[in-house]
Amino acid sequence: MKNIKWIIGILVVIILVVVLSNGGDKEQSAQQTEGPIKIGFIGPLTGDVASLGENALIAAQLAVDEINANGGINDRTVELIAEDGSCSGKEASSAAQKLISIDKVVGIIGGLCSSESSAFTGILNQSETPGISYCSSAATLSDAGDYFFRTYPSDAYQGVFAANYLRNEKMIDKVAVLYVNDDWGAGLKQSFIDTFKNLGGEVVLEESFEKDERDFRTQLLKAQASGANLIYYLGFDQGAVSAIKQRDELNVDLPMFGADPWDDMTIWNDVASISEGFGYTVPHTTDSQSFTSKMADVGVSEVSVCASQSYDTMNIFAQVIGQVGTNGSDIKDALYDVQYQNGISSQNISFDENGDLVGAEYVVKTIQDGQVVEL
Amino acid sequence: MDYIIHLFILIGIFSILGLSLNLVIGYTGLLSATHAGFYGIGAYAVAILMKNTGMNFFIALLLSIVITVLSALVIGVVLSKFKDDIYALGSFGFAIITYGLMLNLQGVTRGPLGIPGIGRPELFDISFSTNLTFLILTLVLAVLVWWMTRYITRSSYGRVLQAIRENEKTIQFFGYTTYWYKLSIFMISAGMAAIAGALFATYITFIDPSSFTLIESIFMIAMIILGGLADNRGAIIGVIIMILLPEFLRFVGFPTEVAAQMRQVIYGLMLVVMMLYRPQGIYGKFKF
Incomplete structure (x- = not known):
């Protein structure tokens, strides 16, 4: 018992000494010069x-x-x-x-x-x-x-961009939104839905799923029954592959639309053949x-x-x-x-007064004949 | 220095959690994994009250304790009927439920987005906005909790709790309604966890459900088992080791590519070695 106390005491002292000697030496002005x-x-x-x-x-x-x-x-x-x-x-x-x-x-x-x-x-x-x-x-x-x-870019931009594109260019009236229940999914979903409704569209289904979810059959069938024209899917690569395959198995004939995590060729190497006409938004990259x-x-x-x-x-x-x-x-x-x-x-x-990226640009990519094509 | 103060604040907050959980697990022998849930309820209550109503931290703290104790009453009414492994399983379930509520009650908790921009505490003209003043506040509350747990465990009430741990049937035979004892200590412990949650929320100034998962409960259980169950010093030592050890491993100088992974592996290994060497914990008086 005595030994233990000593060992612990010594351990704590060593830790403090190491930590202190690394940086305890006064709060010198943060500006390093050498x-x-x-x-x-x-x-x-x-x-x-x-x-x-x-x-x-x-x-x-x-x-x-x-x-x-x-x-x-x-x-x-x-x-x-x-x-x-x-x-x-x-x-x-x-x-x-x-x-x-x-x-x-x-x-x-x-x-x-x-x-x-x-x-x-x-x-x-x-x-x-x-x-x-x-x-x-x-x-x-x-x-x-x-x-x-x-x-x-802040989620606000991507949601707004996707809503504008789907409503004004693709003339989608009713959309079913499936989103991963984390900060990214929930934030993006909200900005999308707000804009989409403002543009006169209707959100007929809003379903969340967990990050590690791989079974989307229930949500897909619900989406089909809801009368939506399109499924807006906000999730990551593994889940997206499962969702796209299950949509095909269940013969749900609604196109799907995704967001930047879909810009991952591992998804399309696998499921491009059953994803004709699908699309997603992604921040514009130059080089x-x-x-x-x-x-x-x-x-x-x-x-x-x-x-x-x-x-x-x-x-x-x-x-x-x-x-x-x-x-x-x-x-x-x-x-x-x-x-x-x-x-x-x-x-x-460049940054605006909030420190946010100015002028976030997005592009839409679609799957045509098994290939990812930028519009 | 700020880093050291930061670590001491974390130690202070987790000491409150360790001491309060020790009342339930160490003294009463009930393996509860719901503690992170109460820690989270306390944190969310304070954050929501302060953000939405502009309430002073100390009033919000008192209200959050009340809210947390009431939720502990609801959960405890069910849990206190159980014992041993069934108790542990039930408490697992409640930990998952509280996490699920934080994640999905989006109108109240903002779900996975979390609550940002929670203010630091203020009392009259004193603001606890610097880390040093916040550390003092944390230590004052931690000492208060220490003193309360000490008082509880040395009282006749505390002796009944320990008797429940040793042999519940026998103490029932002497005419004690163990149900009420188990329920009340569970509520007291939850109220203390709310204090820790309130401190965490106002210190980091941001909370989201990921800080209050079942894993966080396991982390707390590990702290007090490592330090030794049914001993206040043990709870504190356990907290100090569990907080400082991973921080210490930041300075070992692993190559960048593997540093993060090595840190976790070594952290885990050291815990295993400590348990092999001293299964009852450092100060332990009781083990499962």
């Missing part, structure tokens, strides 16, 4: 959406390697420090706090999930550290304070070809959603830090004025 410029990265590196997080991390690291190969920023190299946010508020807030107060990062790339970003925007504002999310799309993040930006080949060079065969935004985000930080140095509040001010050209995720990237 050594590498440190940038933090937060995303889910474990858990359900780890594949997206890892993909985005590799993309950000790719940008860092390119910047360093070109001489760094103002003759200083860039160091990327990644922490796991696990898509959870508690984890992400600890990760952000550690990056800011121990590593003294100049800025943070992240988080990926909106639940991660929402949990540390307060920390960003308090510590005057700018953060740019490459994937968080929750509409509420627009009000997250001065130090939070994002290169990924995906060269980016895909660069990612392939570092061993990533499938570039997932948000990877190009992560790559651009790192380059935006580099551009701004090159102009104004490493002071957090200067970087923040410069970000509101930034004009980033020739991005991968979009041609011009």
